[in-house]
Amino acid sequence: MARPKPLEQEAKMRILFADDETNLQELVRSEVPRMGYAVTVCPDGLTAVAALEKEAFDCMIVDLQMPGLNGLQVIERAAQLRPEMDTVIMTGNPSQETAIAAVQFQVFDYLTKPCRLADIAGLLGRVCERRQSRRQVAALEHRVRRAEGETRLIGEHPSMHETARLIERVAAAESTVLIRGETGCGKELVARSLHEHSNRASQPFVAINCGALPENLIESELFGHCRGSFTGADAARTGLFEMADGGTLFLDEIGELPLSMQAKLLRVLETGDIRRVGDNETKHIDVRVVCATHRDLDQMVHDGEFREDLMFRINTFEVRVPALRERSSDIPLLASHLLKRFRPETEGQPDELFAPETLRLLAEHVWPGNVRELANVIEHSAILCDKLPILPEHLPRHFSNRQLRKELRSSGPISLRDLEMHAIEEALERHDGNKPAAAAELGISLKTLYNKLNAAVDSKAG
Numbered sequence: 001m002a003r004p005k006p007l008e009q010e011a012k013m014r015i016l017f018a019d020d021e022t023n024l025q026e027l028v029r030s031e032v033p034r035m036g037y038a039v040t041v042c043p044d045g046l047t048a049v050a051a052l053e054k055e056a057f058d059c060m061i062v063d064l065q066m067p068g069l070n071g072l073q074v075i076e077r078a079a080q081l082r083p084e085m086d087t088v089i090m091t092g093n094p095s096q097e098t099a100i101a102a103v104q105f106q107v108f109d110y111l112t113k114p115c116r117l118a119d120i121a122g123l124l125g126r127v128c129e130r131r132q133s134r135r136q137v138a139a140l141e142h143r144v145r146r147a148e149g150e151t152r153l154i155g156e157h158p159s160m161h162e163t164a165r166l167i168e169r170v171a172a173a174e175s176t177v178l179i180r181g182e183t184g185c186g187k188e189l190v191a192r193s194l195h196e197h198s199n200r201a202s203q204p205f206v207a208i209n210c211g212a213l214p215e216n217l218i219e220s221e222l223f224g225h226c227r228g229s230f231t232g233a234d235a236a237r238t239g240l241f242e243m244a245d246g247g248t249l250f251l252d253e254i255g256e257l258p259l260s261m262q263a264k265l266l267r268v269l270e271t272g273d274i275r276r277v278g279d280n281e282t283k284h285i286d287v288r289v290v291c292a293t294h295r296d297l298d299q300m301v302h303d304g305e306f307r308e309d310l311m312f313r314i315n316t317f318e319v320r321v322p323a324l325r326e327r328s329s330d331i332p333l334l335a336s337h338l339l340k341r342f343r344p345e346t347e348g349q350p351d352e353l354f355a356p357e358t359l360r361l362l363a364e365h366v367w368p369g370n371v372r373e374l375a376n377v378i379e380h381s382a383i384l385c386d387k388l389p390i391l392p393e394h395l396p397r398h399f400s401n402r403q404l405r406k407e408l409r410s411s412g413p414i415s416l417r418d419l420e421m422h423a424i425e426e427a428l429e430r431h432d433g434n435k436p437a438a439a440a441e442l443g444i445s446l447k448t449l450y451n452k453l454n455a456a457v458d459s460k461a462g
């Protein structure tokens, strides 16, 4: 007999069973709890609706022929009262009418009478599995939303308004879009926003970083493969194009795509047909492709590193996302938005969340890593700060060193040690605060770098 999965047993699925047959009522009342579920048995439709009004159930098994309200009337009412509940029909003679009603109310399944206990158990096991996968999907969606943040482009700078206007205009078109901008400036967010403003919004948005996969894997990642098509292909695999069917495929870092794959991508964009690795058949798919790059694709075309015909195919529309330093007036707004992402309970305006000196330091930074770098800085500060506002001391070390540098400079002639600090800070800024990288560039050990930073702070404190 099928057993419910442990996760669902923990939550103990609640079943509403409605049938006027007393034998079946008795059987269900005594046996279903033994399967690990809580069950409420109702002898007719009216009692079932009354139970639904009072209590929430995970699954309802309902007979179609009952006195008072019949099964379909109960289902109709249940769809209004408990839309989350899964419904199963029980019937002695499944008719076309039943089937149509089943589709209309999105009934999960039906049982044909006389039904055996094993049938009920098997069916409840399937309901469990479905509810469990739905919860897992919802949990994953929640995690993704938390990690990515909401798809809202924050920014009041005219260049961001222009980007937002372009997104709205281009979203409805089916054409491919090329998003250009520096690393971390929000290209993926723009791609998601394009998808959400398009007619495909309810379909999947699938993203891949073309630079993150070795050349030999990228084809199977994009187009899928058949079982046994290469060593290690133990099972067939659906490619990202198929996963995105009906929706949008975001090809990030398109400039990293090897030339051999560029030719294959061009073919897919022209025909809409994909072929899994090792397959002879092609499959037609309906995917809108959005690409992004931080590289100079025109120069790459010129240098023969990127196919010109592919370039023409992907840049029907271009959206340029401005670098953060070009819109530094947006930093307070963005910093507050990101702080609220890391601390969802946070409320308030930028000048309540950040000290004026903190905002000044943030505004002066050049942000080579753009909004992603700002997000890292804000996450760092949010962890260090117990009570808002965020002060300069909560910012990563290289910010407080910048402040220190300014103070040292304005206090008189520059000493050799100040100059050394200046070189260190510049290196840290260039490497986005990455100390090992900065130390390597300066030709000193990491330990020496730490010693010098600590000495600078101590001499200021002293």
Ligand SMILES: Nc1ncnc2c1ncn2[C@@H]1O[C@H](COP(=O)(O)OP(=O)(O)OP(=O)(O)O)[C@@H](O)[C@H]1O
Residues within 6 Å of the ligand: 148, 149, 152, 153, 154, 155, 181, 182, 183, 184, 185, 186, 187, 188, 189, 190, 252, 294, 334, 337, 371, 372, 375
């Ligand atoms: N205008 C914006 N409003 C709110 N959040 C933003 C904005 N721009 C970027 N972000 C956030 O900054 C982070 C980096 O953005 P995203 O991944 O879209 O950048 P990217 O340009 O695609 O980066 P890469 O070049 O590395 O692929 C994300 O957490 C994103 O939510």
